[in-house]
Amino acid sequence: MPEPTERLDDGGACGEPFNPRFGGSYHGDSGGVERACMVFLAGCDLPAAWGSQAQWRVLETGFGLGLNFLVTWAAWKADLLRPKMLHFVSTDAFPPNAEDVLRSTSDRTNLHPLALQLRAQLWGLLPGVHRLVFEGGHVLLTLCIGDVKAVLQQQHFEADSVYLNGFSPAKNSTVWDVHALKAVARCCRRGTRIAATTLTDKVRDVFSQCGFMVHVTHDTAVKSNCFQGQYNPSWEPKKPACQPFLAPRQPSTAVVVGAGLAGAAIANSLARRGWQVLVLDAANTPASGASGLPAGLLVPHVSPDDSLLSRLSRCGVRMTLQQADALLDHGLDWDHTGVLAHDVDALTGVASALQQPAESAASEWSRTATPAQTAGAGLATGNKALWHAPAGWIKPACLVNAWLGAPGIVWRGNARVATLLPGPQGWQAMDAAGVVLAQANLVVLAAAYGGQALAATVNSAPWALQAVRGQISWGVRKVQHHGLDQAKGQAKDLPNFPVNGHGCLLPAVPGPEGLRWLMGASYERGCDTPFVKQQDHDLNLARLRRLLPQAAELLADEFNAKAVRAWAGIRCATPGRLPAQGCIATTSSGAEVWVCGGMGSRGLTFAGLCAELLAAYLHGEPLPVERRLAKVLMAGVPAAALHP
Ligand SMILES: Cc1cc2nc3c(=O)[nH]c(=O)nc-3n(C[C@H](O)[C@H](O)[C@H](O)COP(=O)(O)OP(=O)(O)OC[C@H]3O[C@@H](n4cnc5c(N)ncnc54)[C@H](O)[C@@H]3O)c2cc1C
Numbered sequence: 001m002p003e004p005t006e007r008l009d010d011g012g013a014c015g016e017p018f019n020p021r022f023g024g025s026y027h028g029d030s031g032g033v034e035r036a037c038m039v040f041l042a043g044c045d046l047p048a049a050w051g052s053q054a055q056w057r058v059l060e061t062g063f064g065l066g067l068n069f070l071v072t073w074a075a076w077k078a079d080l081l082r083p084k085m086l087h088f089v090s091t092d093a094f095p096p097n098a099e100d101v102l103r104s105t106s107d108r109t110n111l112h113p114l115a116l117q118l119r120a121q122l123w124g125l126l127p128g129v130h131r132l133v134f135e136g137g138h139v140l141l142t143l144c145i146g147d148v149k150a151v152l153q154q155q156h157f158e159a160d161s162v163y164l165n166g167f168s169p170a171k172n173s174t175v176w177d178v179h180a181l182k183a184v185a186r187c188c189r190r191g192t193r194i195a196a197t198t199l200t201d202k203v204r205d206v207f208s209q210c211g212f213m214v215h216v217t218h219d220t221a222v223k224s225n226c227f228q229g230q231y232n233p234s235w236e237p238k239k240p241a242c243q244p245f246l247a248p249r250q251p252s253t254a255v256v257v258g259a260g261l262a263g264a265a266i267a268n269s270l271a272r273r274g275w276q277v278l279v280l281d282a283a284n285t286p287a288s289g290a291s292g293l294p295a296g297l298l299v300p301h302v303s304p305d306d307s308l309l310s311r312l313s314r315c316g317v318r319m320t321l322q323q324a325d326a327l328l329d330h331g332l333d334w335d336h337t338g339v340l341a342h343d344v345d346a347l348t349g350v351a352s353a354l355q356q357p358a359e360s361a362a363s364e365w366s367r368t369a370t371p372a373q374t375a376g377a378g379l380a381t382g383n384k385a386l387w388h389a390p391a392g393w394i395k396p397a398c399l400v401n402a403w404l405g406a407p408g409i410v411w412r413g414n415a416r417v418a419t420l421l422p423g424p425q426g427w428q429a430m431d432a433a434g435v436v437l438a439q440a441n442l443v444v445l446a447a448a449y450g451g452q453a454l455a456a457t458v459n460s461a462p463w464a465l466q467a468v469r470g471q472i473s474w475g476v477r478k479v480q481h482h483g484l485d486q487a488k489g490q491a492k493d494l495p496n497f498p499v500n501g502h503g504c505l506l507p508a509v510p511g512p513e514g515l516r517w518l519m520g521a522s523y524e525r526g527c528d529t530p531f532v533k534q535q536d537h538d539l540n541l542a543r544l545r546r547l548l549p550q551a552a553e554l555l556a557d558e559f560n561a562k563a564v565r566a567w568a569g570i571r572c573a574t575p576g577r578l579p580a581q582g583c584i585a586t587t588s589s590g591a592e593v594w595v596c597g598g599m600g601s602r603g604l605t606f607a608g609l610c611a612e613l614l615a616a617y618l619h620g621e622p623l624p625v626e627r628r629l630a631k632v633l634m635a636g637v638p639a640a641a642l643h644p
Contacts, residue, residue, distance in 0.1 A: 036071035043195025044161035051081035059159035062166030063092040095125035124364040131624040152183035154626040164196035188231035254442040260291035263446035264403035265611035271408035282416035287397035299391040316605035333398035339391035342501035343384040378550030426591035448572035458585035461638030467528035471536040471568040472520030503543030574598035580636025
């Protein structure tokens with residue numbers, strides 16, 4: 001639940017924001033903006049220190065109302081020598097209240113527009129890591145909600161600047177104790193600048209115990225002491241053995257094989273960091289494989305034990321929603337409709353597991369459907385159903401084309417890669433005749449099921465992938481009004497929103513002929529040919545009868561008259577039903593082959609997330625998810641084979 005904030009003067013809207021839990025004012029003795037500029041930015045020699053760098057990584061303890069982030073973002077925007085990517089990682093035990101964040105900047109014309117953008121993304125902040133994206137993906141806020149020690153153990157990156165923020169040690173000792181500062185020190189390199197608001201004798205001892213050399217300056221503008229210093233331990237700091245990073249590298253050229261959701265997302269994430277990316281695909285247009293699906297569902301997964309899949313799916317859904325919002329035509333290429341999940345078998349226990357208080361962060365993701373939502377799907381009130389608010393449908397090809405359209409990406413079709421060989425200029429991607437199609441020091445295989453055979457050309461350990469054929473049935477909507485059957489109090493048209501649970505119905509997706517409905521999908525393991533079968537239409541109708549009996553009644557004639565149309569494709573799944581990515585081959589000169597695949601039935605959820613994770617690994621950036629979740633995605637690929 002967001003942290004409640006009070007106002008110090010008369011309880012009105014303009015007083016100093018005050019946190020009743022810690023009994024402390026958010027702004028200390030001075031204005032929050034002045035404090036952010038003088039104590040933190042100036043204390044870390046910003047913006048000068050980041051001038052002309054490719055990336056800059058700020059770590060803050062104590063997000064509070066987000067002012068330090070907003071001020072740093074504004075400084076980045078105003079600086080002609082700004083780094084291409086600004087990472088701001090901030091921890092807080094409690095999520096901020098979005099309205100308070102906005103109110104804090106109401107008298108600051110330069111910060112208020114940024115605060116509006118921040119507020120729009122401050123939702124569903126459950127404990128864990130949340131990646132918020134601004135400035136077309138060049139300013140990335142990684143908000144870590146939870147105890148500072150625990151959340152920093154779930155990160156691995158080297159901060160360039162550290163802001164030690166938070167209430168004084170007397171009010172909130174946990175962010176100033178030796179364990180918290182050791183966790184901060186683990187995220188520092190020698191020379192990382194640090195700025196803090198507090199320095200008691202005890203904290204000074206803890207600082208030096210953790211390797212920070214700190215001195216005091218008095219700032220007249222903020223009428224208080226500021227504390228600045230550097231991470232410069234007298235010993236050689238040990239990095240945790242589990243740190244998976246290769247040395248962070250400079251962007252150069254990369255080849256991505258596959259122009260579906262996975263490949264396009266990777267190309268986009270790399271290009272945004274300054275890489276020149278060539279995307280090769282066997283087909284003559286992008287999104288010709290599974291990503292040619294006319295429209296698909298973007299929806300969080302829920303489970304009674306909040307499984308790894310559920311947690312990863314929330315991170316992925318948040319990321320794709322941000323991308324769709326920024327890049328696609330709302331209502332045409334995608335729609336943020338919300339999705340009803342009909343618990344057809346009432347076996348999952350999901351509905352009861354999600355009886356969350358209405359104002360909780362969990363309920364901003366998924367909550368029990370209201371009677372009006374259930375009736376809107378033509379279901380009787382007794383049916384168990386969930387409402388997922390951050391959900392909707394997307395045309396994958398639109399997202400693929402938008403991602404591929406970024407500067408720095410070249411797409412080449414009719415380029416089927418048959419093998420990869422190490423060469424003098426990195427890995428060579430060759431066709432079946434042995435012609436070199438492209439070469440680069442970094443090759444990423446995002447060719448779905450086709451990636452398995454390609455991976456085998458560089459790594460003898462098999463990459464376990466499975467082809468799963470699927471078919472959707474679709475038609476054009478005849479009734480386009482949403483009248484209610486007064487007698488039953490239920491919709492007599494198709495629902496206004498997608499319904500998921502036993503197959504899924506997308507009731508209204510704009511197409512050239514009008515609004516389409518789509519029902520899917522069949523699931524045939526081990527089949528890697530996307531042919532269309534009448535039998536699968538029958539299966540889709542049977543699914544629809546269980547999922548939404550009333551909608552099935554409306555569409556049965558079309559199915560029975562064999563008037564429905566079909567689209568079939570091949571999903572690519574891993575045994576663990578989660579995507580898998582990692583480096584599978586490397587040469588002595590450091591040229592690497594990475595794979596990213598196994599998107600299964602959730603390419604819309606996972607492609608963007610996997611791409612950002614891959615880029616984070618390549619650049620030693622903060623992770624967009626907890627490390628334990630990232631490791632799950634890295635686990636499904638063979639260990640890297642070494643090539644001379
Ligand atoms: C019926 C059905 C319904 C689905 N519904 C949903 C849904 O509702 N929501 C959702 O999120 N997901 C859904 N999916 C899954 C989603 O479509 C996939 O997860 C996603 O498209 C996979 O993207 P990809 O880039 O990994 O693979 P693909 O889109 O298949 O792209 C792989 C690309 O690699 C190319 N390629 C392969 N081999 C080579 C080679 N040797 N050389 C060069 N190029 C090569 C191919 O031509 C292809 O373009 C559905 C899938 C199906 C089949």
